[in-house]
Amino acid sequence: MKNSKKRKFLIVPAFFLVLLTSLILYIIYNPLSESDVSLNVFEERWLASNKNKVINIYLPVDVPLATKDGKGVSFDFISYLEEKTDLEFNKNSYIKTDEISDEENNFVLLEANEQETDQQLVFFTDNYVVLSNESVGLKKVSSLTGKVGVLENDYKLIENYILNENLILNKYSQSNDMFSALDNEEVQYLILSKVLYLDKIIEKNYNVINVLNDLSRKYVLSLGKNDKDFNNIINKFYQKWQTEELIKSYNKELFDLYALIKQIDDKTKTEFISKRYVYGYLETIPYDRFSKNELLGISGEYLNNFMDFSKVEFSFKGYNNYKELNEAFLSGEVDFAFNYYDLKKINGKNTNDIVYSDYYVLTKKNNVVIDTLKSLKKEVYLIEGTKLAKEIKDNSNFLVKEVKKPVDLKEKEIIIVDNNTYIYYKDKIFNEYFIAYSGKLDENYGYIVNNKESNDMFFNIFNYYISSVNHEKYKYIGINNLTDKRIEFDLSFLWLYVILFPLTLFMILYFLKQRSKKQKMRTDMKLKYIDPLTSIKNRYYLNCNMCKWQENNTFPQAIIIVNINRLKDINDVYGHEAGDNVIKEAANILIKNQVDRSDIVRTDGNEFLIYLLSYDEQFVSSYAKKISKLLKNLPHENGATTGYSMIEDDMKTIEDAINEAILDMATNRELRQNNES
Structure with missing residues (x-):
């Protein structure tokens, strides 16, 4: 009897769980084509009470793609708000030196690497780029030599970002002086915020040779602090507009700016859009893979986004081997192709690079x-x-x-x-x-375009688009899209879910239990290797990995020792909590400035070890100096001393290198102390 009651007790919630699951799946996989923004009672009341009021909103002057000549994503969003809410906005322009109260709503381009707050809505990210007057393809910053023009306000930021002693930074107070310096060959490169100077880049035909992925500014709408209901309303409409309209608006402004500066008339635009361009490809993962009438992969990411940007259409034509593709290109059957293969350049011209080789x-x-x-x-x-x-x-x-x-x-x-x-x-x-x-x-790898007169406009606009995007971002999105799998359900067979549900529930519970065990094992394993104070790896991790490092036959390798100065004095005078804070701050600085192919280990109370793989001595020396410079600002301003040792072949052991680095650190500390005295 008791078991029967238990079964009945379980049947009811199981039934409702199946019903709820089916409903959720139906909503997810069968969304309404046009869903309105859902406002609560208080927000609806706020809208009704403020329809006759004019709301101030401030916009920076002449930001390309955002507020240039009264056009841009900012104005598009404001128009959308006015249409959907019946509110009226008074659009006020301001320049950088104007002070805007934090009670006001204003669009603003944040400072470099400044993070947005909860009250700020991001419209786009403006990466810093390296520009050249010459078409030299993509270039890594570490490979550049010569002089670089930067704006005075960006000088310190870029100086700390670039670890390349072969580059000399020239700073300019005015952007026009900086552009003139590049035109007159006083500098070989410029580093600047791309979108902010996009009109000048287009006008001067400058080449983007590197996008600095870790250096960017965000264009945001900063909402006033004193009206919670208004902010919630704007946020909800922003979420919908961002999903449905932001990319369209951004692309339109990107295209129109180029057309305006290059004086492309409507007739030429129509001719450009009306032609269907043939893209020839080989199934080559991760670059080109054709599936379900869509081109996937790295190249697919560029081409699909370019079609959205320009409104042109492509025909995708696959070939069995590179010889067939080459013949099709030479005969004019194909308008363009990704130049991963050895395609003949007799009647073709290369676009800007999209990936390194x-x-x-x-x-x-x-x-x-x-x-x-x-x-x-x-x-x-x-x-x-x-x-x-x-x-x-x-x-x-x-x-x-x-x-x-x-x-x-x-x-x-x-x-x-x-x-x-x-x-x-x-x-x-x-x-x-x-x-x-x-x-x-x-x-490097880019595209090759057939040198037909009808392709001239396509070549120019496609080249412009390639230089306007974040290459690393497109590369990884393209690779990830190859592995994504979408599961589709036919909810007309609702009974199928009811039958499968008990088994599904059992499997979920089983896997949850198994995952819990694995997570516990991973947590226990992680705790063995992690220093509890700094959350970085500990000496036990070092002891377990020294043999692995020793067996690695990739050279050069390097060891850097970082030793916090006078930590014992801090402990004695201010207490161990103050000393711990210094250690944690030092660890945070090391983590934030960690480079690829490296490990950071806390080996002693005041000592850290950094293991680096495949970096030459010039880089290691610069990196050690940078770390030392950054650690000068530790609490109590005693800083830290660094030393390093290079491993150029398997004759030197990791242990030898550690001892050499410690000795080098001690020598550097003695020199510093002698200089101070």
Whole structure:
């Protein structure tokens, strides 16, 4: 009897749970085509009470894409608000020196790397870029040499960002002086906020050769602080407008600005949009993959977004091999293609680069040392027909064999693949391989456009678009889109969910229990390796990883020792809590400035160790000096002393390098103390 009651007790909530789950799934997978913004009673009442009032809103003068000549995303959003709410806004322009009260609503371009608050709505992010007068393709900042023009207000920021002693920064108080310096070859490059000077970039035909992903400004709407209901209303309408209209508005402004400056008339626009351009491709993951009438991958991300931006249409035509694609391009059957393969340039011209052409030599064994490509003696496998295969064959004396697809490289002893192919397949095909050598082709990867007169406008606008986007962002979105899988449900068979629900519920509970166990195991394992005060790795982690580091045959390697000055004095005078705060602040600075391919370990009370892989001595020395400079501002201003040691080959052990770095740190501390006395 009791068991029967229990079963009845479980049936009722199970039934409602199935009903609720089905309803949620129906709403998710069958959304209403036009859902209104949902306002509560207080917000509806606020709207009714304020329809006859004029609300002030402030906009910065002449920000391209936002407020240029009375047009931009800001004005589009305000018009949307006025249409949907019947409110009236008084649009006031202001310049940077004007003071706007925090009680007012105002659009503002935040300072570099300044984070938005809860009261600020982000409309777009403006990355800093490196500009050149010459078409040199994408260039890493670390590879640049010469003089760079920067604005006075950005000087300190950029100086701290760039770790390149071969670049000299020239600062200018006026942007026009900075642009003149580039035009007159007084500097070779400029670093500036891209959107803010986009009109000048278009006018002067400057080339964007690098997008600084970690250096940007956000354009936001900052809401006043004194009216909660109004802010909630604006926020809700912003969420809807952001989802449905923001990208359209941004793209329109991006296109119209280019057309205005380049004086493209309506007839030329119509001719450009009316032609259907043919894109030729090979199924080459992670660049091109055609699925369900859509091009996916890195190239797909660029082309799909360009179609949204320009309103042109593409026809996608696949080919069996690069020779067929090459013939189609030469005959004019194809308007453009991604130039990953060795396509002939007789009747084509290259666009701006979209990805770097870095490559890796991968080996099945971890004990293979490769100093240069020419030192290779064994046969090497690559993907046939690619620019990478051609350049390797033309510049090597070892046997090169080619395969059709990346999957055909599996189990080969030595292979060479480009960086993006490695990123996509590293956990699938290349999980048992080791990186023995890295290099870069003379040219990066971009598109090649057929040199037909009807393609001239397309080439110019496509090139402009490529230079206007964040290349790293598009690359990773394109790669991720290849792995996303969407599950679709047909909720007309509601009974199916009812039948499957008990089993599904059982599996969910089982996996939750299993996940809980795994999480506990991971947590326990993590705690063994983590220093509780700073949340970075501890000496136990160092002891467990020294052998692994020692076995790594990739060089150079480096050890940096960071020792906090006079920590014992701080503990004695101010107490251990003050000393702990100094240690935690030092750890935070190290974490915020950590570079790729590195580990940070707290090895002692006042000492940290940084392990770096594949950085030369010039970089390591600059990085150590930067860390030392940043740590000068620790509480009590005693700073820290650094020392480093390089490991150029397997003759020096990790332990030897640690001892050398400690000795170098001690020598530097003694020099500092002598200078102070």
